[in-house]
Amino acid sequence: MAYRVTPRPASQPSVGSRTVTRRQVLGGIAGVAGLAAAPSLIAACSTPAASPSASSGGAPSASAGAASAAASAGGTVTLGSNYSDPLPKGVLQKAVDKFTSQTGIQVKINTVDHGTFQSQISSYLQGTPDDVWTWFSGFRMRFFAAQGLATDISDVWAKVGSHYGEAFKVGSTGDDGKQYFIPIYLYPWAVFYRKSLFADKGYTIPKTFDELKTLAAKIQSDGLVPFAFADKDGWPAMGTFDILNLRLNGYQFHVDLMAGKEKWTDPKIKTVFDTWKSILPFHQAGYAGRIWQDASTTLLQKKAAMYFHGMFTSQQFQAAGQADLDDLDFFPYPDFGTQYDAEKALDAPIDGFMLSKAPKNPDGAKAFLEYLAQPATQVDWVSQDRSNIAAAKDADTSGYNGLQKKAAEVIGAAQRITQFLDRDTNPNFAGPNGMQAFLLDFLKNPNQDLGGLQKKIQDFWDTLK
Numbered sequence: 001m002a003y004r005v006t007p008r009p010a011s012q013p014s015v016g017s018r019t020v021t022r023r024q025v026l027g028g029i030a031g032v033a034g035l036a037a038a039p040s041l042i043a044a045c046s047t048p049a050a051s052p053s054a055s056s057g058g059a060p061s062a063s064a065g066a067a068s069a070a071a072s073a074g075g076t077v078t079l080g081s082n083y084s085d086p087l088p089k090g091v092l093q094k095a096v097d098k099f100t101s102q103t104g105i106q107v108k109i110n111t112v113d114h115g116t117f118q119s120q121i122s123s124y125l126q127g128t129p130d131d132v133w134t135w136f137s138g139f140r141m142r143f144f145a146a147q148g149l150a151t152d153i154s155d156v157w158a159k160v161g162s163h164y165g166e167a168f169k170v171g172s173t174g175d176d177g178k179q180y181f182i183p184i185y186l187y188p189w190a191v192f193y194r195k196s197l198f199a200d201k202g203y204t205i206p207k208t209f210d211e212l213k214t215l216a217a218k219i220q221s222d223g224l225v226p227f228a229f230a231d232k233d234g235w236p237a238m239g240t241f242d243i244l245n246l247r248l249n250g251y252q253f254h255v256d257l258m259a260g261k262e263k264w265t266d267p268k269i270k271t272v273f274d275t276w277k278s279i280l281p282f283h284q285a286g287y288a289g290r291i292w293q294d295a296s297t298t299l300l301q302k303k304a305a306m307y308f309h310g311m312f313t314s315q316q317f318q319a320a321g322q323a324d325l326d327d328l329d330f331f332p333y334p335d336f337g338t339q340y341d342a343e344k345a346l347d348a349p350i351d352g353f354m355l356s357k358a359p360k361n362p363d364g365a366k367a368f369l370e371y372l373a374q375p376a377t378q379v380d381w382v383s384q385d386r387s388n389i390a391a392a393k394d395a396d397t398s399g400y401n402g403l404q405k406k407a408a409e410v411i412g413a414a415q416r417i418t419q420f421l422d423r424d425t426n427p428n429f430a431g432p433n434g435m436q437a438f439l440l441d442f443l444k445n446p447n448q449d450l451g452g453l454q455k456k457i458q459d460f461w462d463t464l465k
Contacts, residue, residue, distance in 0.1 A: 074104065074105060074364065076105070076106040076107070076361060076364070077106070077108070077131050077359075077364040078108050078110060078360070078361075079107055079108065079109045079130055079132045079133070079134075080112070080124065080130035080134065081110065081111045081112070081133075081134050082111075082112060082113075082114045082117035082118065082134050083111065083134060084111055084112065084117075085114070085312075086319070087315045087319060087384075087385055087387075088315070089111060091381055092109065094384065095371075095372070095377060095380065096109060098377075098380070099368060099371045102371075103367060103371075105364045105367060105368065110130055115233040115234065115235070117134075118422070118427075118431075119432050121135075121144075121427065125144055125147075125357070126149065129357070131356055131359035131360055131361055131362070131364070131365040132353050132354070132355055132368060132369065133353065133354055133356060134353055135181065135351075135354045136350065136351060136352070136419065136420075136423045137168075137171035137172060137183055137349075137351075137419065138171050138423060139258075139423060139425065140423045141171070141172065141174070141180055141181045142173075142174050142175055142180075143426070143427060144354075145175070146176075149356070150174075150354050150356065150357060151180070151356065151357060151358075151359060151362070152178040152179070152180060153179055153180060153181075153182070153354075153369060154178045154179045156182065156366050156369050156370050156373070157169065157179040160182070160370055160373035160374070162394075163393065163395075164392060164393060165393050168183050168350070168393075171183065171350060172352075180354055181352050181353070182352045182353045182372050183350050183352040183391035184351060184352045184353065184372055184373075184377075184378055184381060184390075184391055185350075185378065185381060185382055185388035185390055185391055186348055186349060186350040186351070186388065186389060186391060186411070187311040187312060187348065187349065187388045187389065188310070188311055188332075188348045188407050188410050189239050189242075189243065189309065189310050189346055189347040189349075190308070190309075190311070190330040190331060190332050190333065190346065190410065191306050191307070191308050191330055191331050191332070191333060192299060192306065192308075192309060192311075192314070192328060192329070192330045193299070193305060193306050193307075193328075193329060193330065193331075194299065194300075194302060194305075194328060195328075195329050196327050201219075201222060203215060203218070203219070203305070205331050206331075206334050208334050208335050208336070208337065209247070209275075209335065209336045209337075211334065212334050213278070213279060219305045220282060224303065224305050225283075225303060225304035225305065226282035226283070226306060227279075227282050227283045227284060227304065227305075227306050227308060228284050228295040228298045228304035228306070228307040229287045229307075230284075230291055230294060231287045231288060231290070231439075231440060231443065232287075232290055232291050233291060233292065234437075234439075234440065235421075235430075235436060236292050236295075237287075237439045237443060238420065238421035238422055238430070238435065238436075238439065239309065239310070239347060240276060240308060241421060241439060242254070242421050243333045243345075243347070244275055244276055245257070245268075245269075245272050246340065246343070246346070246416070246418070247333065247335070247345070248268070248271055248272055248336060248340070249271070249272070250340040250343065251343050251345050251415075251416035253268060254418065255424065257269075258421065258425040260426075260461060260465075263458055264454050264455075264457040264458040264461060265451070265454045266454075269454055270450050270451065270454065273442060273450050273453075273454075276446070277446040277447070280443070280446055284298065284304060287443065288443070288444070292309065292313070293316060295307060295309070296309070296315070296316040297316055299313070299316075300317055300320055308333065310349070310387075311330070311387045311388070311403065311407055312388070313387070314328055314386060314387045314403060315385065315387050318385075318386055318387070325386065325403070326401075326402070328403060329402075329403070329406070330406070330410075332344065332410055342415065343414070343416045344413055344415050344416070345415065345416040346410070346411075346414055346418075347417075347419065347420045348411050348414070348417045348418075348419075349419050349420045349423060350391060350419065352372075352391070353368075353372055355369065373392070374392070375392040375394050375395040375396065378390035378391060378392050378395050379395050379396055379399070382395075383399055387403075389407050421435065422435070422436075428464055429460065429461055429464055433460075434460055435457070438453065438457050438460075
């Protein structure tokens with residue numbers, strides 16, 4: 001099974017979102033189709049026999065790739081990381097240790113809390129950043145590349161580009177046509193639930209928004225929290241705004257809104273807030289003081305029945321044990337009965353790494369980036385952290401668990417894919433003084449004058465021009 005994402009060309013003033021065609025079954029072989037018409041991103045779920053993996057000899061191994069770039073490199077590379085949660089932090093450390101064992105190049109990791117890292121990224125990059133830093137594809141990558149805060153790594157892409165579908169390259173390309181980003185994995189946002197709880201209670205997967213509300217009311221009457229919810233870090237609520245806007249107003253309106261081509265005062269935005277208000281009573285109370293890991297734990301403990309979140313919510317389940325992880329499942333946010341249902345749109349962010357503006361060890365840093373782009377490296381990564389799927393199109397995915405296979409299928413079935421609100425728009429607009437604060441304001445007082453709130457949002461956007 002393969003999925004293809006067709007983005008806007010990098011030269012267009014988009015916000016890094018992707019236009020996605022339906023997945024095509026390619027006989028188990030990952031390939032790129034239709035490149036004459038548009039860039040494509042292909043990732044495959046296949047066996048090593050169908051799609052040679054890095055370990056089976058069909059593609060360069062991680063050690064071979066790292067060695068080629070490390071031949072003239074040495075010393076120490078510094079890495080600024082937002083992987084502050086235990087599982088991804090540990091996976092990154094193992095990747096670093098393996099790279100060092102293969103090349104002799106040391107990597108010193110500077111870990112900062114995920115939310116703090118994002119809110120302070122501008123000042124960090126303008127100061128004396130680490131050689132390499134964790135970041136996101138699309139608009140947020142181009143935003144900092146355009147300011148001269150990242151180093152062109154087109155020479156690295158010349159070596160590793162064959163591992164990626166064309167859209168991953170587009171998502172890694174700055175406005176100047178040069179590459180600045182190495183993708184490593186991606187994951188969907190969806191409604192997560194425990195299969196055993198749904199089976200015990202006789203709950204069925206809702207196909208429409210009305211069915212979702214009916215299910216939520218039933219769950220609440222059973223004494224459970226319908227939706228786990230947390231927004232202490234400011235960004236989680238953005239996922240709910242994204243999916244409601246995509247379902248109610250469509251992909252094009254959403255990405256144009258993120259780019260400033262549509263106004264936040266548009267009545268369509270009021271519809272989003274009104275719809276959100278209708279389901280807020282089904283969400284976990286105390287969200288402003290709760291981090292997403294604690295919300296995931298309430299799902300794990302069967303105190304909450306559902307959680308609309310990124311697939312990294314599975315990290316809590318993986319830590320609890322294999323039985324709990326196997327019990328976790330998800331479904332795409334249901335249809336609304338609008339013309340946009342067919343888009344099957346969703347957020348599916350792509351994470352990766354960038355090279356800072358003036359790295360102290362550019363050769364060592366590029367060797368590390370080349371290593372991260374290898375299929376074997378990414379397979380090692382997603383085999384340890386099951387909340388992601390590999391970005392490399394030639395990665396051996398035969399070891400994916402059920403959650404990862406479903407993630408690839410759901411992303412593949414989507415007609416439209418976005419990155420996430422705080423990645424698809426100006427980061428100064430999305431930050432703690434912008435949308436994070438405005439969404440929290442709405443959540444605390446959903447019955448306020450929404451027109452007034454919308455005007456505040458638009459006025460803030462206008463100050464950033």
